[in-house]
Amino acid sequence: MDAYRDSINNEMATVAARLVVEEGLEYAAAKRRAVKQLGLNARTALPDNPTLDAAVREYIAVFCPETQAADLQALRDVALLWMGRLAAFRPHLGGAVWHGTATRHSDIYMQLFCDDPKSAELALLDHRVEYHPGTVNGWRGEPVQALTLRTRCDALGQWVLVHLMVHDLDDLRGALKPDAQGRKPRGDAQALRMLMTQTPTETQEHLP
Amino acid sequence: MTLDRRTVLMTGVAAAAGAAGVGVAWWRYQPNPVATDAEAAFWVSQFEGPQGEVVDLASWRGKPLLVNFWATWCPPCVEELPMLNAFYRTHAPKGWQVLGLAVDQPSAVRNFLQKLPLDFPVGMAGLAGTQLSRDLGNPTGGLPYTVVMGVAGTVLHRKIGKVSEADLAQWAQLV
Numbered sequence: 001m002d003a004y005r006d007s008i009n010n011e012m013a014t015v016a017a018r019l020v021v022e023e024g025l026e027y028a029a030a031k032r033r034a035v036k037q038l039g040l041n042a043r044t045a046l047p048d049n050p051t052l053d054a055a056v057r058e059y060i061a062v063f064c065p066e067t068q069a070a071d072l073q074a075l076r077d078v079a080l081l082w083m084g085r086l087a088a089f090r091p092h093l094g095g096a097v098w099h100g101t102a103t104r105h106s107d108i109y110m111q112l113f114c115d116d117p118k119s120a121e122l123a124l125l126d127h128r129v130e131y132h133p134g135t136v137n138g139w140r141g142e143p144v145q146a147l148t149l150r151t152r153c154d155a156l157g158q159w160v161l162v163h164l165m166v167h168d169l170d171d172l173r174g175a176l177k178p179d180a181q182g183r184k185p186r187g188d189a190q191a192l193r194m195l196m197t198q199t200p201t202e203t204q205e206h207l208p
Numbered sequence: 209m210t211l212d213r214r215t216v217l218m219t220g221v222a223a224a225a226g227a228a229g230v231g232v233a234w235w236r237y238q239p240n241p242v243a244t245d246a247e248a249a250f251w252v253s254q255f256e257g258p259q260g261e262v263v264d265l266a267s268w269r270g271k272p273l274l275v276n277f278w279a280t281w282c283p284p285c286v287e288e289l290p291m292l293n294a295f296y297r298t299h300a301p302k303g304w305q306v307l308g309l310a311v312d313q314p315s316a317v318r319n320f321l322q323k324l325p326l327d328f329p330v331g332m333a334g335l336a337g338t339q340l341s342r343d344l345g346n347p348t349g350g351l352p353y354t355v356v357m358g359v360a361g362t363v364l365h366r367k368i369g370k371v372s373e374a375d376l377a378q379w380a381q382l383v
Contacts, residue, residue: 128283128370129282
């Protein structure tokens with residue numbers, strides 16, 4: 001029974017990984033769609049994120065190692081550019097672009113830690129940058145203001161969405177705690193530059 | 209599918225930004241009076257150019273000058289730069305000067321100018337540029353901000369926001 005469950009779990013993770021890489025779905029949406037595609041009972045236990053993460057890395061390594069590396073590089077360049085522009089708000093990059101599993105479908109997620117929560121939005125207003133305000137759940141489950149803007153990425157020849165999550169300065173304290181897989185969940189511009197100078201294999205494995 | 213999502217998201221942006229910002233924008237983008245001594249301070253300031261050369265404003269005095277505060281990540285600024293460039297080309301023979309002050313990171317400006325070279329001089333104002341534009345009557349430091357200085361070195365006209373052909377035509381008549 002357990003062996004059966006494991007194999008279903010792995011199969012779901014593999015299908016979901018394909019959806020993440022090829023269609024840019026988020027993990028939760030990809031898992032739900034995988035359940036549907038495999039015709040499983042809606043109450044089937046879903047694979048956890050580390051499992052899906054491993055499946056995503058495997059999928060990339062098998063099907064698109066070169067294009068993914070180029071896409072990732074381009075997105076990290078865009079992220080660095082915006083981190084420089086928003087340097088006053090202590091930007092920290094997270095998500096797939098930080099962890100190295102991003103493809104051209106991925107959005108850029110970064111946390112801003114501001115003294116004045118309104119200042120980031122005012123900076124966008126003052127630069128007449130068009131953005132879309134919203135709210136997301138932060139890592140403690142609290143509502144966090146999210147500002148989404150669209151930026152042109154010439155290297156990819158397409159638009160890329162940048163999501164800015166606006167936190168209080170105090171939130172920075174818990175922000176760098178390692179996650180369940182022992183990885184740093186996000187990093188600032190300097191950390192990103194360090195990451196980009198490493199060889200691709202090291203990037204895949206990624207520091208604790 | 210992803211592209212759709214990006215497009216759909218941004219179609220609502222104009223409306224959302226408008227609804228959220230219109231009231232705020234109305235007072236934020238009204239020029240304030242020019243601070244006392246701001247003009248004098250302006251004429252003795254120096255900036256670094258894209259190639260590291262010095263842009264010394266003292267030598268610019270005595271001729272009409274259009275100063276444009278801009279940044280590479282301010283879409284309307286980027287849109288109006290070709291127009292300002294055309295203005296400079298047409299009016300430079302008549303004595304007009306144009307200065308672009310980039311309130312941005314120098315490396316970003318250098319990359320930008322490689323893609324879109326400008327005929328008029330550009331100075332790297334950095335973050336201090338925001339304060340300078342505030343002193344010159346731009347209350348929040350919003351971009352783009354354009355100041356027209358006359359032969360006497362005083363501010364003749366200012367505009368917060370994107371300039372239009374009509375603005376430029378009007379300014380050309382001022383001096």
